[in-house]
Amino acid sequence: MIEGAVPVTLRINGKEQRLLVDPRTTLLDCVRETLALTGTKKGCDHGQCGACTVHVNGRRVNSCLSLALMHDGEEITTIEGLGTPDALHPMQAAFIARDGYQCGYCTSGQIMSAVALLKEPCGPDDADVKELMSGNICRCGAYPNIVAAIQQVRRNA
Amino acid sequence: MHTFEFIRPADAAAAVTAAAQASTAQQGADVRFVAGGTTLLDLMKLNVETPARLIDISRLPLATVEATPDGGLKIGATVRNSDLASHPTVRRDYAVLSQAILAGASAQLRNMATTAGNLLQRTRCMYFRDTAMPCNKREPGTGCPAITGSNRTLAVLGTSENCIATNPSDMNVAMAALEATVHVQGPKGSRAVPIGDFHLLPGRTPQRETVLEPGDLVTHVTLPPPITGSQQVYLKLRDRASYEFALASAAVVITLAGGTVTRARVALGGVGTKPWRSPEAETALVGQMANATNFRKAAEAAMRGARPQTENAFKIELAKRCLTHALHTVAMS
Numbered sequence: 001m002i003e004g005a006v007p008v009t010l011r012i013n014g015k016e017q018r019l020l021v022d023p024r025t026t027l028l029d030c031v032r033e034t035l036a037l038t039g040t041k042k043g044c045d046h047g048q049c050g051a052c053t054v055h056v057n058g059r060r061v062n063s064c065l066s067l068a069l070m071h072d073g074e075e076i077t078t079i080e081g082l083g084t085p086d087a088l089h090p091m092q093a094a095f096i097a098r099d100g101y102q103c104g105y106c107t108s109g110q111i112m113s114a115v116a117l118l119k120e121p122c123g124p125d126d127a128d129v130k131e132l133m134s135g136n137i138c139r140c141g142a143y144p145n146i147v148a149a150i151q152q153v154r155r156n157a
Numbered sequence: 158m159h160t161f162e163f164i165r166p167a168d169a170a171a172a173v174t175a176a177a178q179a180s181t182a183q184q185g186a187d188v189r190f191v192a193g194g195t196t197l198l199d200l201m202k203l204n205v206e207t208p209a210r211l212i213d214i215s216r217l218p219l220a221t222v223e224a225t226p227d228g229g230l231k232i233g234a235t236v237r238n239s240d241l242a243s244h245p246t247v248r249r250d251y252a253v254l255s256q257a258i259l260a261g262a263s264a265q266l267r268n269m270a271t272t273a274g275n276l277l278q279r280t281r282c283m284y285f286r287d288t289a290m291p292c293n294k295r296e297p298g299t300g301c302p303a304i305t306g307s308n309r310t311l312a313v314l315g316t317s318e319n320c321i322a323t324n325p326s327d328m329n330v331a332m333a334a335l336e337a338t339v340h341v342q343g344p345k346g347s348r349a350v351p352i353g354d355f356h357l358l359p360g361r362t363p364q365r366e367t368v369l370e371p372g373d374l375v376t377h378v379t380l381p382p383p384i385t386g387s388q389q390v391y392l393k394l395r396d397r398a399s400y401e402f403a404l405a406s407a408a409v410v411i412t413l414a415g416g417t418v419t420r421a422r423v424a425l426g427g428v429g430t431k432p433w434r435s436p437e438a439e440t441a442l443v444g445q446m447a448n449a450t451n452f453r454k455a456a457e458a459a460m461r462g463a464r465p466q467t468e469n470a471f472k473i474e475l476a477k478r479c480l481t482h483a484l485h486t487v488a489m490s
Contacts (some may be wrong), residue, residue, distance in 0.1 A: 006158060006163065022160070023160065023161060023163045023211075024158045024161070025161055026198070044200050045202065047195055047199060047204065047265075047266055049259065050263065050265060053265055055277075059239075059268045060264060060265050060268060061265050061268050061269050061303075062195070062265045062266060062269065064198075065195050065198045065209075065266075065269065066194050066198065066269065067163070067191075067193055067194065067198065069163050069213075070164065070191070070194065070215060077243055084389055111263065117264070117265070120239075124431055130399070131398075131399050131450075132264050134264075134398075134400035135262070135263020135264055135265045135266065135400055136263075136416070139217060147247035
């Protein structure tokens, strides 16, 4: 047992997880290191890149800037909880269809943001999508195809 | 990151009691409240903030937006920025606030950040954020390398020889133009602080950024009743189109009658060491025709006291044009 560890219960992708964590553990490190759900990525670790985006109670957040302890009893969704290789979420399928990535490092964060965006107040234009996706940086510059993927899902919704 | 004790108090009174043991509520505080965590966790990872105790206030009943008896609005300390920006009353009656919040950060951060956390947002000055560097705000008496160093993004209004750090918040600028009041519950009771008195100029004590004392908990912010017939706008200028701090911004709440300005509230962001209400611009506007010449005069008045640093003289003209354009936008709407 880790010295000074404290108990926390999280519901991750629909499954209850009773954990003991160092109080400093971010939600990001908890998901990746404690639970070995490595789809969520650590980019800047300071809320500037969006690679760590997950959903908390259905809303997108930067998991790097949040303590696991602060989410006791809350519902966390990571990219692993969105779809499966055999049954992709429509946004995952659209990212493939529209080639919305290159290296893929930012992609899980992009997709988690994009799925949350579907339920947020967002205007119809590409510019509206770009504005609401500005918290997700893609160093490969796949932005046009990311926007196309999101717009495809929105049109088909 | 230094380790800490994590406390979740049962109510606001317990939060105040726990925090009252702190030596200070300012830079170097050994006890910190946490709700969204977007500033605090960032700075704890950099060892700029090293609290021994964190008091989680995110589950206290401080997350509501309600009408006040006088027709104004009461905004809870832990209302998420995204919820506040999309609140129907805010969008209708306090549009400048909604626009300012949506001009800041990212959708993810706005889902986390809270009213009180945004009020207490810390500067982005790179010397403050880097513990290898001297900084009078972080370690009083060590000096301000920004004055002779990288200061392109820093302040031109309200600076001192000890600190030129900019207040980075967009929300605070709109709150200043709306004449918000910050409500604080502390060990000695509750008090209401006008937003103009809440943040402090750096002077000789840049480590003191607000009037908060140990145990003081911001519980809510109130806005006065909306100004009937007012036009409002928040204009933000920055190095990229989105997800960037302001180089200059302007919040304007203005009332016109027959082409004449009858009432004006103006605040500037990105250029001041605190959210910068400009009574000089307001005085220059009231009673004058709403036209380009008078808007420029107001902007000149707003920036008359500006003092450029080595790299940021451009901000003075940028802020003038920002305010002029914002005034033009509302006057034409």
